[in-house]
Amino acid sequence: ILNVEQSPQSLHVQEGDSTNFTCSFPSSNFYALHWYRWETAKSPEALFVMTLNGDEKKKGRISATLNTKEGYSYLYIKGSQPEDSATYLCAFAFTRYQKVTFGIGTKLQVIP
């Protein structure tokens, strides 16, 4: 993996279902991983920034884990609600002063 990859690109779930998606990055170099939530016609908003292997962060029904050795992070949404519908962006940096590079995102649609 040469860059940030996110999967799936899009996802439809029923209201109340829990879901998760993946961000993959080069495991050979790692400094920081960011997750953002982006609603169409608005600006991306930060969810989490993680730097340590094994980091787990939680904000309400949304949580994220980080595995720097194998180069992935998972974002989990428990009991999805229609207002969770958005694109979830992962962003990555190799070193402290390196640019923050975004993936293409996972577009989530929660069906009432």
Added chain:
Amino acid sequence: GAGVSQSPRYKVTKRGQDVALRCDPISGHVSLYWYRQALGQGPEFLTYFNYEAQQDKSGLPNDRFSAERPEGSISTLTIQRTEQRDSAMYRCASSSETGNTGELFFGEGSRLTVL
């Protein structure tokens, strides 16, 4: 200011004209990023600053694009001799930290349309 402010919000220009897009970051934020975002796509890195120093400009597509942040606060992204392919949403983001462990706060963007 309370948030990242970008101006103009919308800019329509004719091919060949120069445009300047302005970003006013959150007060005290030391890092400032410029991204370009196509419809439905994640932000594409253009350049970023720590204080007034341009740390990385590797994402600027060609020499028609330039950016400055002379006093470490407001930044201007300039596109010379615009082309239709430059049409996009240009987003600015700022962070309180010089490294990249600080979350990015995004402005509402400047939508550029080149006719």
